[in-house]
Amino acid sequence: MKRLTLISALVLLPVLAAGQGKDWGSLSGGLESNSVLYRDWSFRSNNYVKLDYAKGRFSAGFQAEYYPTPLLGYSQDLKGFKLPGLYFAWTDAQWSVTAGSFFEQFGTGVLFRSWEDRNLGWNNALGGLRATFRTKNDLFSIKAFAASPRLAASWLNQPLLMTGGEASLNIGVFSLQASVLGNQTLTTEGRGPMQVSWSALAGVAVGGFSSRFEYVGRPGGNAQSLELHFAASSFSSALTVRRLKNMLDPLGMNYLPALCQEHSYMLASLNPYTTYEAGEFGGSLDLFYRIDGWKFHVNGSYIWSLPSALRDHTTLRMGYRDLNVQVEKRWNKRLKTIAYLSIQENSPSHGQRKATNAQNVFVLDGVYRFPGKLSLRAQVQYLYSEELTKDWMAGSLELSSTDGWAVHVQDMYNHGSTKEHYYEAGGSWTHSGFKVSLAYGHQRAGMVCSGGVCRWQPEYTGAILRLNYHF
């Protein structure tokens, strides 16, 4: 009931407020609600309300979260009402000071990252003080904070001190960044002594070429990453190489995404790779090419586990490899098609044991625009494998209109072993800042990934209602 009142307040009141003349500052807000009614009639829901107020250089806001019972696959400790994101900030073109809750990232995030991802149920916001400064010409900038990580503090029921600073210098084509982080450690008794980690990043960008290198050092661990990227008018490429050893942060305050490609097709993402924090070395290469309405994308990754992270300490062992080819063609103003091939092999034990799982995925995908408002999207997919659950097939249809509504049906069928169907049918409607969607489906248990980080999603059947509104 309270949630209903809250929703109606958010939806109706801005309309009533139209026509205010005086400068009271500006208010913006957003609401996201994801609920599932499961087949056993249990109801679970994750809800977020974010409000920000700004007047001149001053701003303030909060995020409120309400979980009557969190959705399956999310931490059940989230249950209840929370007000995690309260902050006050003062910002001008050069300075900013924030008190309260904030997010921050140093370098590529391997040293330190605080962020929110609602798909993962992840929010490791910091609570404390932060100040930033940058020169008018953007030549030099610096930031520093002293805060307590929200997640760790909730385990401990007391704050845990974390401080950090980062300085950046941009001179012409060169950029340099140095970061230092100090934090209290966690021991079985609670708060332990301070530890210091650091990182340095150097980059260069000339014409179509750019590159950056980062080194990260923390007690007992280190990481190096190199990115190269080159672009001409119709051809471009990107290469990322990374080595990391003992980079798992017990506080969860760093970002160690899988290097390999994230797939948008359902069968291609059945068995995603996740980073082996104990030690891995690998690279990922992308090639893009465009000619006469054709677009080509080739991506390949190879990731090994480091000998030091293996029980027998002998040699590098394959953890994951894949090769993905995508060909896109616009035939005319109405029809576009995509053909996609993904060849994957992963070692579920990160190279500790010999057994690997291989799968080849084939996808045909098309979008056709009818005269008028309607468009139809269709996909067929096939997964060929001799391991795990063997062969799969999948298909989907979606009809959408420029009036804002869309309906879809999809099915994923494991005909190689379990003979189980994973289906979904539903519709959505969007208008301006408002979006609502309702679907009924049977979801497979598996990893749900976002930004190279994954969470486990148990199997379920139910009706899913999603609401989104912002103003």
Add this chain to the structure above:
Amino acid sequence: MKKLILSIVALSCCLFAGAQDWKEVPLQTIDSGTETPSSWIDGKTPFVVSFWFVTCKYCLEEMDAISEQFADWQKEAPFRFIAVCNDDTRSLAKAKAMVRSRGWDGFRFSFDVNKELTRAMKVTSCPHVFLFDKNGKMVYTHQGYSPGDEEILFEKIKALR
């Protein structure tokens, strides 16, 4: 506590007409420099801010569709198109390579690597476009993409002349 929040929300909504807040959020440019959203307001032409990420198929569809007509539309009603990539840093090199090869000529690219602008503008799904007039006032927003949505967007741009 819940009642308090509710009253704050209700009261504040009465007092303020909805508006986007133009914070000085630092964003990365394609040549690894920094910029803030306030630099997009030039007092001359309207601009579209479109949020996208590398594996968002509908985002690429929408940007391709706009790009194909971008040069012709400029003659009718000039506007700028700012594509804000909200991928994490691990996809940064890939995103930069991609924007150059897809032929999105005339677009401006910005990278929101820790999703600060994404959060400030309450973007929860992509693609998500916002249309701002020449003074930075938001006049239209749309989530998702169905082929033809770009024509509705352009009608809104023409209405601003």
